[in-house]
Amino acid sequence: MPRLARLRHGARRIGGAIGTRGRLRQDALAAPLLGRRRSSRGYASDAGAGVTFQTNPDNREFTRTMEFLNYDDVPLFRVMDEDGVVAEGLEPGVGKEEAIKMHETMVRTAVMDHILHEAQRQGRLSFYMTASGEEATHAGSASALEPQDVVFAQYREQGVLMYRGFTFQQFCNQCCGNAADPAKGRQMPVHYGSTELNYHTISSPLATQLPHAVGAAYALKLERQMMGGEDTIALCFFGDGAASEGDFHAALNFAATTQSPVVFFCRNNGYAISTPIEEQMASDGIVARGPAYGVPAVRVDGNDVWAVRAAVAEARRMALEESTPVLVEAITYRMGHHSTSDDSQRYRPVRSP
Secondary structure, three states: OOOOOOOOOOEEEOOOOEOOOOOEOOOOOOOEEEOOOOOOOOOOOOOOOHHHHHHOHHHOOOOOOOOOOOOOOOOOEOOEOOOOOEOOOOOOOOOHHHHHHHHHHHHHHHHHHHHHHHHHHOOOOOOOOOOOOOHHHHHHHHOOOOOOOEEEOOOOOHHHHHHOOOOHHHHHHHHHOOOOOOOOOOOOOOOOOEOOOOEEOOOOOOOOHHHHHHHHHHHHHHHHHHHOOOOOOEEEEEEOOHHHOHHHHHHHHHHHHHOOOEEEEEEEOOEEOOEEHHHHOOOOOOOOHHHHOOOOEEEEEOOOHHHHHHHHHHHHHHHHHOOOOEEEEEEOOOOOOOOOOOOHHHOOOOOOO
């Protein structure tokens, strides 16, 4: 079993210039990574930590000062500003070919969304969901993975599958449910899946993919330990609305206790269909929940493709080398309707920021 890092409270600073695979150097400033590390014995080494009190009673420390825990708002890690200028020291070490592929993926995703959305309005499809405004989360995260990494998507990550090689024809086959659709029309439109591309088929019930991803990651970990398999993680996408489901909490706790190499990627686009984020939770978004379960967490600008790539690359490294789940919250905005069954003008201004 790989040596586990020590568990501690508070914010851990990750950062630096992005390397050839988007990895962050430790010597440069970046956003705080909230979380705690485990010791090789699996319990917290900090005095006062709950796990320490339960499993290591000889390492207790008491205090006569009553203090209620709180924290400041977590900032967003960003590489580019609004004008596309990359911050000094954070230049992405990405080759021209890969940069072009990332750009093409974002553009092609937007074009495909427009075509298939209009096809649904014409009655050619029964249903569709666009990813307008969230394309950077697709290209940034997909480019930080290895082909053997398994992806558990929600329903708005078509760009990730496109980056991996899923063709426009295959997207259309699935949405139309024709004879060329691998599922033979047994799934709703946009419920993509590809065994060849390690992309698990999407499930309609919200948040069910989270515990599934943890189970897969745990199996991958055991396979690597027992049979010397490849360095592989599970990347699980979900929205801010899914974080209000019980499966989210069960998955984070399951992943933390089994020390599974899974990266939870939250697309916080501000709305769970029509419910705004402020009506869902009083906490500082989703990132604050990670440390409560012993899961390191980071918040990034979801519209900054380089920031997303850097965060996922670092999260992947941590998941493998430190045997820990990681939570990434990407702050973005859903520019379109939730789906073709939704009219977002009924619950938010047309020119909402």
